[in-house]
Amino acid sequence: MSSGIEHVLNELRRFDPPAEFVANARVNSRAEYDALYKDSIDDPEAFWAKMAGELDWSRKWDRVLDDSNPPFYKWFEGGKINASYNCLDRHLGTWRKNKAAIIWEGEPGESRTLTYQELHRQVCKCANALKGLGICKGDRVTIYMPMIPELVIAMLACARIGATHSIIFGGFSANALIDRNQDAQAKLVITADGGYRRGAIVDLKGAVDEALPKCPTVEKVLVVERTKKGCAMQAGRDIWWHDAVDSASADCPAEELDAEHPLFILYTSGSTGKPKGILHSTGGYLLGAYLTSKYVFDLRDEDTYWCTADIGWVTGHSYICYGILSNGATSVMYEGAPNHPTPGRFWEIIEKYKVNIFYTAPTAIRAFLKWGDQWPKAHDLSSLRLLGTVGEPINPEAWMWYREAIGGNRCPIVDTWWQTETGSILITTLPGAMAGKPGSAGLPFFGVQPQVVTEEGEPVEGMHSGMLVIRSPWPSMLRTLYGDDDRFKEVYWSKYEKQGWYFTGDGAFRDKDGYFMIIGRIDDVINVSGHRLGTMEIESALVSHPLVAEAAVVGFPHELKGQGICAFVSVPTGVNVGEKDKITLREHVAKEIGALAKPDQIRFTDALPKTRSGKIMRRLLRDIASGIETKGDTTTLEDFSVLAKLREDKEA
Ligand code: 7RM
Numbered sequence: 001m002s003s004g005i006e007h008v009l010n011e012l013r014r015f016d017p018p019a020e021f022v023a024n025a026r027v028n029s030r031a032e033y034d035a036l037y038k039d040s041i042d043d044p045e046a047f048w049a050k051m052a053g054e055l056d057w058s059r060k061w062d063r064v065l066d067d068s069n070p071p072f073y074k075w076f077e078g079g080k081i082n083a084s085y086n087c088l089d090r091h092l093g094t095w096r097k098n099k100a101a102i103i104w105e106g107e108p109g110e111s112r113t114l115t116y117q118e119l120h121r122q123v124c125k126c127a128n129a130l131k132g133l134g135i136c137k138g139d140r141v142t143i144y145m146p147m148i149p150e151l152v153i154a155m156l157a158c159a160r161i162g163a164t165h166s167i168i169f170g171g172f173s174a175n176a177l178i179d180r181n182q183d184a185q186a187k188l189v190i191t192a193d194g195g196y197r198r199g200a201i202v203d204l205k206g207a208v209d210e211a212l213p214k215c216p217t218v219e220k221v222l223v224v225e226r227t228k229k230g231c232a233m234q235a236g237r238d239i240w241w242h243d244a245v246d247s248a249s250a251d252c253p254a255e256e257l258d259a260e261h262p263l264f265i266l267y268t269s270g271s272t273g274k275p276k277g278i279l280h281s282t283g284g285y286l287l288g289a290y291l292t293s294k295y296v297f298d299l300r301d302e303d304t305y306w307c308t309a310d311i312g313w314v315t316g317h318s319y320i321c322y323g324i325l326s327n328g329a330t331s332v333m334y335e336g337a338p339n340h341p342t343p344g345r346f347w348e349i350i351e352k353y354k355v356n357i358f359y360t361a362p363t364a365i366r367a368f369l370k371w372g373d374q375w376p377k378a379h380d381l382s383s384l385r386l387l388g389t390v391g392e393p394i395n396p397e398a399w400m401w402y403r404e405a406i407g408g409n410r411c412p413i414v415d416t417w418w419q420t421e422t423g424s425i426l427i428t429t430l431p432g433a434m435a436g437k438p439g440s441a442g443l444p445f446f447g448v449q450p451q452v453v454t455e456e457g458e459p460v461e462g463m464h465s466g467m468l469v470i471r472s473p474w475p476s477m478l479r480t481l482y483g484d485d486d487r488f489k490e491v492y493w494s495k496y497e498k499q500g501w502y503f504t505g506d507g508a509f510r511d512k513d514g515y516f517m518i519i520g521r522i523d524d525v526i527n528v529s530g531h532r533l534g535t536m537e538i539e540s541a542l543v544s545h546p547l548v549a550e551a552a553v554v555g556f557p558h559e560l561k562g563q564g565i566c567a568f569v570s571v572p573t574g575v576n577v578g579e580k581d582k583i584t585l586r587e588h589v590a591k592e593i594g595a596l597a598k599p600d601q602i603r604f605t606d607a608l609p610k611t612r613s614g615k616i617m618r619r620l621l622r623d624i625a626s627g628i629e630t631k632g633d634t635t636t637l638e639d640f641s642v643l644a645k646l647r648e649d650k651e652a
Helices: 021-026 030-042 044-052 083-087 116-132 148-162 174-184 204-214 285-297 314-326 346-352 362-371 398-405 485-495 533-544 579-592 618-626 640-648
Strands: 057-059 064-066 075-076 098-104 112-113 140-144 164-167 187-193 195-197 200-202 222-225 238-240 262-268 276-282 304-307 330-334 357-361 386-390 412-418 450-453 467-472 502-511 516-521 526-527 531-533 550-557 562-570 601-605
Touching: 021 485, 030 044, 044 064, 044 285, 044 467, 075 285, 083 148, 083 285, 083 314, 098 148, 112 562, 116 200, 116 533, 140 148, 140 174, 140 204, 148 164, 148 314, 164 485, 174 204, 174 262, 174 276, 187 204, 200 330, 204 222, 238 450, 262 304, 262 314, 262 346, 276 285, 285 314, 285 562, 304 502, 314 330, 330 346, 346 412, 362 398, 362 550, 386 398, 398 412, 412 485, 467 516, 516 533, 526 550, 526 562, 531 533, 533 562, 533 579, 550 618, 562 618, 601 640
Parallel strands: 098 330, 140 164, 140 187, 164 262, 187 222, 222 238, 304 330, 304 357, 357 386, 386 412, 562 601
Antiparallel strands: 064 075, 098 112, 195 200, 262 276, 450 467, 467 502, 502 516, 526 531, 550 562
16 A cells, blocks of 8 residues: 555554443443434534534624634534633622632742632633733734643733734743744734743843844733842833733723634744744634533543643643633643653642542653652542553553553543644543553544545555545644635645545554554655655654653655654663663564564654653654754754753764
């Protein structure tokens, strides 16, 4: 098969949800899932209309889906809705008005709880302050803040008045700010005097000051005083949050917005050139975030839910803020690093707030695994009832550790596949309805039609992998790349233009039960002597060896084989490695997968280049392995020193 990526790992374990979980689950059998899924596919418009009815609309839509001009789909046209209203106001007339909306923990250890009523009050004041600064419906506001409640307040305030927010992760540099402010033509930047990360203060305002001379559209800067360490304030441009917001009126009715009104832009790195501004709508996006939160996390009113993502990543948008608050649930938010002051910090937080649902990334799970069992063991994690993962394929090794060490073999794990572009989870296990399998995301969410296809667009059946496409539109899909409809069409819709399918850029394997196993980005596939290998499976094989903490595998030009395999390997703390260990690891991969997948080069390293959401930036490693300069966008890289170091390390 020309496009089949060979599937080489054989994972047979499966874990049914425990009976107690199933008994209370929202969807509690495979048959119930099948029936709901069938409804959603047989008559999508009826299904989505019914689900949209669970949100509060100030005017009902005229039509569910307008597909007359693909790929520019429109959902709920004629409908009027406000995301901030749905996250706040609609709970105020219920008993939830004094329920905790946000439980926040600062890195230095402070704790703040905002009830729905209090959060609403702060959002209204902030919204009025924004109006006072000249922000109108349709304007773009960039938000560059630490993980503090004011970040959620700011985003909901924008949503309230119809300003489109674009959140820039607080770990990015002044350069990232310049690109994004320019591309979005932002009028206002909301930031803070700093934020805490691993005990140090991140100088956010300093980066804003550095960027703004190159951001001519930005008129004002609103600054939260978080650290009180002092920062320069430019007269006429910079305003303290406490001056503008505290005195503002708490009366600010939510703007009635068109369903298609742009709620936010979120930039993701493109493989070349400038970052892509993923644009999301209000109504469709909110519906996707709301519904997946409810079903995938099986959210109930008594739950304390914690997603560890940064809000600068789409996961934080959908599953700390919009999806969780629109359900009226309690969302825990933590400012700092997972290992500050000790690698027990997350488990301490779970014990302290009696967290029931915990959602994190494989990269974090692998780090915890490496730090050792003693950290989670020192805490009472018995409140947990459900675990989730997102961001990358999870290697079975890490999945099993998560299940045992964190979930006490009791909690189902939902492996959720989605993208910034998809807005909400598209493929996952529904926790009460189906078994979890280590390394497999699972089945499509309601209304989603994924398909594994060949390069030419033929469906791949049986035990082969291929490209993952989505065959029909869904409400929370991206609407375009901000200001660049052509690039939107080119990147996502040109590959399968004839069929009208959305191209995810990921490779996947569909197993005998119909489960989708995501094998990573197609761009990362390595072609060794005509065999197309996904990097994830070789990495999984490496990580299953005790000498390996994390691995990133990339291809490099090879005279005989077309491409050779280069593995960058980080080892657990305290472990020393040498030449003979490279042989051991090569043999280990040969045993796990086959001689074909044996790395030609192994490079030991302290750390791998990652985005802040934990994705390994393989294209940077590819350049290093091939000995060429990196030309692509590096603004999403978390730690630049890692790259420099990797380049210094000589190939051995
Ligand atoms: C939510 C998010 C999207 C890319 C996506 C995949 C990878 C995400 C999973 C996953 C395997 C998963 N948005 N990815 N979730 N791969 N299993 N459960 O991560 O835009 O930042 O990244 O992440 O390659 O295309 S994102």
